Amino acid sequence: MKGRGTEIDGVFRYLKSDLRRVEKALVAQLKSPVPLIPVVGKHITLSGGKRFRPAVLLLVAEACGYTGPRRIVMSVVTEYMHNATLLHDDVVDGGVLRRGKPAANVVYGNSVSILVGDFLFARASQLMTEDGDLDVLGIYARTLVSLSEGEVLQLMKSADRGISENDYLRVVFHKTASLIAAASETGAVLAGADSSLRKRMFEYGKAVGIAFQLVDDVLDYTGSEKDLGKRPLQDLREGKITLPLIHALREAGDGDRRKTGEILDRRRFSVREISFLAKMVARNGGLEYTKRRARSFVDRGKRHLASLPSSPARDGLASLSDYIVSRTH
Secondary structure (H helix, E strand, C coil): CHHHHHHHHHHHHHCHHHHHHHHHHHHHCCCCCCCHHHHHHHHHHCCCCCCHHHHHHHHHHHHHCCCCCHHHHHHHHHHHHHHHHHHHHHHHHCCCEECCEECHHHHHCHHHHHHHHHHHHHHHHHHHHHHCCHHHHHHHHHHHHHHHHHHHHHHHHCCCCCCCHHHHHHHHHHHHHHHHHHHHHHHHHHCCCCHHHHHHHHHHHHHHHHHHHHHHHHHHHHCCHHHHCCCCCHHHHCCCCCHHHHHHHHHCCHHHHHHHHHHHHHCCCCHHHHHHHHHHHHHCCHHHHHHHHHHHHHHHHHHHHHHCCCCHHHHHHHHHHHHHHHCCC
């Protein structure tokens, strides 16, 4: 674990200069004659996110041979789209904490959060239009459709205890992995990669993006409020069915399955019921299974890196991939 932590620290040290430029651009592009927009925009954009998506984009572009300024612009596009989805998510889910701070909808209200999220999507579109690359525009237009579909899919499926693992992974792709895949594919496009390499970089981002969400699913059960920036077991409290629970229900005996169904049908759970669900998931191997699945997706993603020439950037992508399954927040 320590070694992996040191490796990921090295990756972010390697990217320090580029990420500093991304941070400055994130603030600069929030300028608006409407003063509340940059206030709310900074609240979500500068609230301590990992910058995982920009890191993927920066490293893939470099690994494929491009280190020019468009990497910074597209990193901002990616992060704005990500933060827009977070603003909208917190309204849909009734979130109260985001990265250890009061969520924007709590501080500024639901209407403002939705509209500033829309502003971030619009600013991202404006930046891409100014850049003028139709391939990149196509990637993010497709991804915006996917993200929207993911939100609706989650509303339809999140409380369905009969959801299959494949259906759940479909939600995960749309809601989380599609944007990481877009960041990775965009890095290849900026470098002028051929269609084969572009596809492999998309598949890399898709695989590690799915792994990223599966680890989040585990951390919801095992993480601390300090590390997570929100209360643990929040997904359970909201009645969301994630992979640890899906697997546990597959493995559970009739008694556990029946009691879990009775609890989930109520939609509002007591502290004792939440505790039962968490213990049932652990007892039936839900956490260990999800960790194994996350590791398998990381390994799948890393196999796509083999087509890249050896470089510090490729090594950084491998370390970033391994970091996903070792992180604690």
